[in-house]
Amino acid sequence: MDTRHDTESPVRELMWSALAWPATEHLALRSDATSVVADGVVVALDERPTRLAYRIECGPDWTTRRLELRPHGEPGLVLHRRDDGQWYDDAGAGRPELAGxxxxxxxxxxxxxxxxxxxxxxxxxxxxxxxxxYVQLEHGLAVSTDDQHYTRLGRDTYRFRSGDFTADITVDGDGVVTDYPGLFRRLT
Structure with missing residues (x-):
């Protein structure tokens, strides 16, 4: 894990490897007093070769403000969450199904x-x-909602539940995932 300093704020460079299929991810994570920005690229072989670039912009409290997804060779997706909590696409059309x-x-x-x-x-x-x-890349970008449950089990462990799926996720001191059993492991 390398830390690089630029004129704006420190950038953490992180990588993960998928454990259940061939994939790797690179992430540049920048945070300062006004925002958190995550720029990531995932390269995977899941039914077919896939390259997905993403950018997530959050407020300093980690509340998501904007999501941009750019899958290689396919139309991208941009979603904005405004101060009123409502979601909109890049053309300004409301996405009421994402309420909450x-x-x-x-x-x-x-x-x-x-x-x-x-x-x-x-x-x-x-x-x-x-x-x-919730965004999946099955045949294009599929956007839906997913109800999830998080329980903090210890200093660096969280139990994640979505439907019938449960995993005990390990994080570092900054809350960034280091181990997602059976699915992902962060490379050091």
Whole structure:
């Protein structure tokens, strides 16, 4: 893990490897007193070769403001969350089906689990339910919602639940995912 300083704010360079299929991810994470910006690229072989670039912009409290997805060779997706909590696409059209969502979850990356972990700031033993904007890359970009549950089990461990799926995720001191058992492991 390298830390690079530029004139704006420090950038953390992170990488993950998928464990259940061939994939790797590179992320440049920048945060300062006014914003958090995550620029990532996932390269995977999941039914077919896939390259997905994403950019997530959050407020300093880790509340998602903007999501941009750029899959190689396919139309991209941009979603904005305005101060009133409503979601809109890049053309300004409302997305009422995303009401109640604060965070985003991109199926091919473990990083997006960090968003609710950081935003919620749960104490050990506490838990919370969250409704996520959920993005899958099956045949193009499929956007839906997903109800998820997070419980902080220890200093660096969170139990994640979505439907019948449960995983105990390990994070570093900044709440960034290091191990997602059976699915992703951060490279050091």
């Amino acid at each position: 969502c604060v965070d985003v979850d991109i199926a091919l990356t473990p990083f997006t689990n960090t968003l609710p972990i950081r935003r919620l700031g749960l104490a050990v033993g506490a838990s919370a339910d969250v409704r996520m904007v």
